[in-house]
Amino acid sequence: MPSPRYDYLVTGAGAAGLSLVYHLNRAGLTDRRILLLDRAPKTGDDRTWCFWEAGVGAFEPIVFRSWERIAFYGEGFSGTWAIAPYRYKMIRSVDFYRFMSAWLDDQPNIERELAEVAHVESDGDEAVVRTRDGRVYRGAWAFNSILFDPPARQPDYHFLLQHFLGWVIRTPQRSFDPQVATLMDFRVAQFDDARFVYVLPLDEHSALVEYTVFSPALLPREEYGRHLASYIAEQLHIATFDVQHEEFGVIPMTDAPFPAGQGGRVINIGTAGGCTKPSTGYTFLRIQRRSQRIAQALKATGHPGAYDSPGRSRYALFDSVLLNVLESGRAQGRRVFTDLFSRNPPQRVLRFLDEDTTPAEDLRIMSSVDIPAFVEATADEGRRRLVRAWGRRGRLKPGS
Numbered sequence: 001m002p003s004p005r006y007d008y009l010v011t012g013a014g015a016a017g018l019s020l021v022y023h024l025n026r027a028g029l030t031d032r033r034i035l036l037l038d039r040a041p042k043t044g045d046d047r048t049w050c051f052w053e054a055g056v057g058a059f060e061p062i063v064f065r066s067w068e069r070i071a072f073y074g075e076g077f078s079g080t081w082a083i084a085p086y087r088y089k090m091i092r093s094v095d096f097y098r099f100m101s102a103w104l105d106d107q108p109n110i111e112r113e114l115a116e117v118a119h120v121e122s123d124g125d126e127a128v129v130r131t132r133d134g135r136v137y138r139g140a141w142a143f144n145s146i147l148f149d150p151p152a153r154q155p156d157y158h159f160l161l162q163h164f165l166g167w168v169i170r171t172p173q174r175s176f177d178p179q180v181a182t183l184m185d186f187r188v189a190q191f192d193d194a195r196f197v198y199v200l201p202l203d204e205h206s207a208l209v210e211y212t213v214f215s216p217a218l219l220p221r222e223e224y225g226r227h228l229a230s231y232i233a234e235q236l237h238i239a240t241f242d243v244q245h246e247e248f249g250v251i252p253m254t255d256a257p258f259p260a261g262q263g264g265r266v267i268n269i270g271t272a273g274g275c276t277k278p279s280t281g282y283t284f285l286r287i288q289r290r291s292q293r294i295a296q297a298l299k300a301t302g303h304p305g306a307y308d309s310p311g312r313s314r315y316a317l318f319d320s321v322l323l324n325v326l327e328s329g330r331a332q333g334r335r336v337f338t339d340l341f342s343r344n345p346p347q348r349v350l351r352f353l354d355e356d357t358t359p360a361e362d363l364r365i366m367s368s369v370d371i372p373a374f375v376e377a378t379a380d381e382g383r384r385r386l387v388r389a390w391g392r393r394g395r396l397k398p399g400s
Contacts, residue, residue, distance in 0.1 A: 004035070004137055005033075005126075005138050005139065006033045006034060006035045006139035006140075007032035007033050007139060007140050007141070008021075008033075008034045008141050009127055009137055009138075009139040010037065010142075010145075011117045011120055011142065011143070011146050012038055012144065012146045012270070012272075013037070013042055014038075014042060015049065015093075015096070015284060016269045016270025016272075016275065017038070017269070017270070018042075018100045019058075019287050019288055019291045020143055020145075020269055020291045020295070021034055021036055021104075021110055022058070022100065022103065023058070023292050023295040024291075024294075024295045024298070025107055025109070025110070026058070027295035027296055027299045028299055029299055030107070030109050032109060034110045035111050035112075035137060035139065036110060036112045036113070037113050037115055037137070038114065038115075039114065039115065040114065043098075043101075044093065045092055045093055045094035045245065046093050046247070047247060048090060048091070048092055048093065048166070049091045049284035050088065050200065050284075051089055051282060052083065052086040052087065052088045052089070052354070053086065059091060059288075062091055062099045063091055064092050064202075065089075065090045065200065065202055066087045066088060066089045067087065067088045067179065067180060067200070068084060068087055069082050069179055070083055070182070070183045071180050071182045071183065071185075072182075072184050072185075072337075073182070073184070073185040073186060073187050074334060074335075074337060075186065075332075075334050075335055075338045076338070077338050077341070079342070080180060083346050083350065088181045088183070090208075113135075115131035115132070115135055116131060116132045116133070117129060117131055117132075117146055118130050120142050121262050122261075122263025122266050123138075123265075125140075125265070126138050126139060126140060126265055127139050127141055127142030127266050128142075129142055141267065142267070143266075143267050143269050143294070144262070144266055144267070144268050144272060145268070145270035147271055147272040148272075150252065151252075151254060151257065154256060156384040157254060157255050158254060158278075158327050159216065159252075159253075159254045160215060160254070160323060160326065160327060161216065161251070161253060162250070162251040162253050162281040163213050163224075163248075163249070163250045164212040164213070164248070165211050165224035165225060165228055165246070165248050166246070166248075167208070167209055167228060167243045167245070168206060168207070168208050168209075168244045168245040169207060169238075169242065170206040170241060170242050171205050171240065171242075172240060174204040174205060175236065175238055176199070176201035176202075176205070176206070176207045178201045178202070179201075182199035182200075184196045185231075186338070188211070188227060190332065190333070190334055192329065193213055193214060193215040194213070194214040194215075194326055194333025194334060195211070195213050195227075195333075195334075196334070196337075197211050197235075198212065199236070209231070210228075211224055211231065214326060214333060218250065221248075252276060253278055253281055255278045255319055255320040255323055257274070258273060260274075261273075267294070267304050269287070269290065269291070269294075270287055271283060273290070275290055277353075277355075278316075278319040278320070280353055282353070285354075314362070317378075317381065320381045320384075321374060321378050321381055322336070324377035324380055324381055325370075325373055325374060330373035330374075330377055331369070331370045336369055339370065340369065343368035344365060344368055348364065349365070352365050
C-alpha cells in the first residue's frame with residue numbers, strides 16, 4: 001500500500017509545530033495538504049510563555065495577562081518604567097492548546113495523527129517521516145520540531161542551562177500591583193551564578209513568582225522551592241499564601257549550532273531549529289517570526305528559502321560574548337543586567353534582546369556594560385571562531 005502523500009509534514013505539535021501550521025494557513029496556503037504528527041494530544045497547563053511585543057500579535061485573543069510597566073531590581077539599582085510601545089505578555093499553554101485545537105477543527109486541509117515519530121529524513125525530492133509503529137508518511141517538505149539529538153558539549157562552545165521553578169500563589173491580603181511585572185529581581189544570593197526572580201501579578205491577590213538560575217547544572221529539586229519561599233517571605237513580605245500551580249522547566253542556553261534539518265527536504269523548527277535565544281532562553285516570539293517567514297516564503301516561491309532575516313550574525317556574536325562573560329565569570333550576571341537597565345532606556349534593552357536594534361544602538365548598549373570584561377570575551381570568541389573555522393577547513397579533502 002503506498003504511503004500517504006502530503007504537501008507539508010509537521011512533526012511535533014508543541015508551540016513550534018502548532019504555530020507553523022497556523023501561520024501556513026494564515027498566509028493563504030489552505031489548498032496545501034498538511035499532516036501534524038505528535039505522540040499524544042497537547043492539553044495540559046505545563047508551561048507559560050512570556051514575551052514583550054508591540055501592538056497586536058497573532059495570538060492576542062489568548063493573552064492571559066499583559067503589563068505596560070516593568071520593574072527591575074539589581075545591584076544597587078532599581079527602577080520601574082512604562083515600556084510603550086511594548087507590552088509584556090503572558091500566554092498559558094492550556095489556553096494555547098485549547099485555542100489551536102478548536103482552530104484545527106475548522107481547517108479541512110490539516111490532518112492530525114497520534115504517533116511517536118522515530119525518524120525524519122530527505123529522500124530525493126521529498127521528505128519521509130517514519131513512526132515507531134511502522135507507519136510511513138511522505139511529503140514535499142517536512143518541518144521537524146523534535147529535538148532528537150541535542151548538541152553535544154564541545155570545548156569551543158558555551159553550554160549553560162536556564163532552569164526555574166515557578167509558583168502561582170494566592171494571598172489572603174492584597175499583595176501585588178497588577179499593573180507592574182517584575183522582569184528581574186536579583187535581590188537573592190547569587191552563588192557565583194546568575195540568579196533572579198520574576199513576579200507576574202495576575203491580580204491584587206495572586207501572581208506567578210518564578211526562581212530562575214543560569215548555570216551549567218541543575219540544583220537539587222528541593223533547593224528551588226526553598227529559595228522561592230525565602231524570596232516570598234523576605235522580599236515580598238508575604239507570610240501566608242497558597243500555591244495554586246507549579247511549573248518547572250529547563251531551557252538550553254548554548255551557542256552550539258543546531259542542525260538546520262536532515263537533508264534538503266527537512267527543516268528543523270522551534271528549539272530543534274535553534275529558535276531559543278542562547279543568551280536569554282526566550283523562544284515563543286522567535287518561533288512566531290520564523291513561522292511567518294517560512295510561510296511567506298512558501299507562499300511566494302514554493303520553497304522555505306532563506307527564512308532567517310539577513311544581518312542576524314552580529315546578534316549570534318553578541319549572544320556568544322554574553323555567554324562567555326557569564327560562563328567564565330568575567331563579570332557577574334547581576335552586574336551585567338544592572339548596567340544594561342540602569343544605563344539604557346528599557347525599550348532599548350528590549351529591542352536589543354529582541355535583535356531589533358540599529359548599529360548605533362548596539363554601540364550604546366555595548367558601552368554601558370563592563371567594557372574590559374566584554375572586550376576580553378569578544379577576543380576569546382574571535383579565537384574560538386578561528387579555531388572552528390580552521391577545524392572545518394582541516395576536515396575538507398585536499399583540492400575540495
